[in-house]
Amino acid sequence: MxxxxxxxxxxxxxxxxxxxxxxxxxxxxxxxxxxxxxxxxxxxxxxxxxxxxxxxxxxxxxxxxxxxxxxxxxxxxxxxxxxxxxxxxxKVGLSKGGTxxxxxxxxxxxxxxxxxxxxxxxxxxxxxDPLIRENFLERIFTSKRWNIAFSNSFTPHALIQFHSSHKFLFMSHSVSLYQEMGRLVARSGLLTLTELKDRYVVLMSSSLKQMATPNKHTNVMQHIMGFLKGLIDADEKKEIVETIDQYRTGQVPWIVPITLLNLHLRKNSAADWVLNQTYLNPYPAELMLRNIV
Missing domain, CATH: 3.40.50 (Rossmann fold)
Structure with a gap:
């Protein structure tokens, strides 16, 4: 990418x-x-x-x-x-009448x-604004992945793969819209390809426009941590839990818990499904978008 x-x-x-x-x-x-x-x-x-x-x-x-x-x-x-x-x-300002x-x-x-x-x-x-910049770059890199995935053809199977790999990314913006997208994908056989694609794009866009928050990210990272069950010891688990909570309370930037999760997932050879989640690496690390949010 x-x-x-x-x-x-x-x-x-x-x-x-x-x-x-x-x-x-x-x-x-x-x-x-x-x-x-x-x-x-x-x-x-x-x-x-x-x-x-x-x-x-x-x-x-x-x-x-x-x-x-x-x-x-x-x-x-x-x-x-x-x-x-x-x-x-x-923009909203004041008219001559003060309204x-x-x-x-x-x-x-x-x-x-x-x-x-x-x-x-x-x-x-x-x-x-760091938050707006991060959100915008996440959206355009997601748009790029979408355009690449369906540049030649659009199939329900390819949509399922795209949706699955973006699960945690979408959840970090809106769990309810992610679930609605999932229901749409499940009904793919009842719609024309054009209807399916158009409806999914609208839901995806609406989801990503909703700003992610520390609480939303905390929820997602806790879900991801579940894939380390049985792969890390008690001290390592405690460190991850504490680091995620430090992020939630504003003590450390987002990059700290994400880096720690990535480290343990790769070190312990976690399932490919979670390693391939775009949430973990949605854009080039060199942009340092997560370092100050």
């Missing part, structure tokens, strides 16, 4: 210091330029232009959106504070979300 690059749609100005924004400023992003680029092939979309000419390009939106359908994107990074992209998440007023999504953001509701989309400024 780490050798296969993500395909990420992105505003061109986030990758090029010399690109001019709508307001005459230039923009680049440290995380995008210095970290994420190692794992991504950018699909640049240059939509920001001089303000005086903005109306001349509004008619080009559908062409840009339709072109993207051929790119097999794994995710999209929008530019924050852009009149065209801003905002993927509508709350909601701004509409930017033209491109709205069109993108409507046409590709399951596509992981995020604003570059929000990626500075």
């Amino acid at each position: 780490q050798s296969i690059k993500l395909r990420i749609g992105i505003n061109h100005c986030l990758t090029d210091n010399n690109d001019l924004r709508y307001n005459g400023e230039t923009l680049s992003d440290g995380f995008v330029q210095h970290t994420l680029w190692k794992y991504a092939n950018w699909i640049p979309v240059c939509l920001e232009i001089e303000t005086d000419h903005i109306h001349q390009t509004l008619g080009c939106q559908s062409e840009h959106i339709n072109d993207l359908s051929k790119k097999y994107l794994d995710g999209f990074i929008l530019t924050s504070n852009s009149p065209r992209h801003d905002s993927f998440r509508p 709350s007023a909601s701004n509409d999504m930017g033209v491109f953001a709205r069109s993108l979300s409507l046409k590709y509701p399951a596509l992981p989309i995020e604003e570059n400024d929000r990626l500075h």
Whole structure:
């Protein structure tokens, strides 16, 4: 997985210091330029232009959106504070009368979300938040695994394998949605392949959009620890239990209990099924996404 690059749609100005924004400023992003680029092939979309000419390009939106359908994107990074992209998440402010007023999504953001509701989309400024960054990267790497798994054909058997290998990843976001996905997979023979695929993608996207929490991760890691039963001694078990609880209470970052679990699972030759769970290694460790959450 780490050798296969993500395909990420992105505003061109986030990758090029010399690109001019709508307001005459230039923009680049440290995380995008210095970290994420190692794992991504950018699909640049240059939509920001001089303000005086903005109306001349509004008619080009559908062409840009339709072109993207051929790119097999794994995710999209929008530019924050852009009149065209801003905002993927509508902002709420005060109107002249002092009441709350909601701004509409930017033209491109709205069109993108409507046409590709399951596509992981995020604003570059929000990626500075460690929790949001981890969630977004987890979503796009999951999207990449999905695109690879079903690039040639979609079969119920392949879906069962995908669903099984992502069990704990999905559980860390929503146990109820994971169970609903399981019921859908079990009914695969009653649906057309298109219906099955479309419904599963919607549920998967909805699940991953729900932020994981220390309590959810604790539940998942305790489940994983069960696969070490009979393989570790009392002291080792105590260490794992204490480390997971230290994470739950905010004393250590997530990387500590996950590393410990990975160590014991591999050291004791745990079942391949649990070793192959994407939850244990959902993205390259070099991104260090679990080190500060």
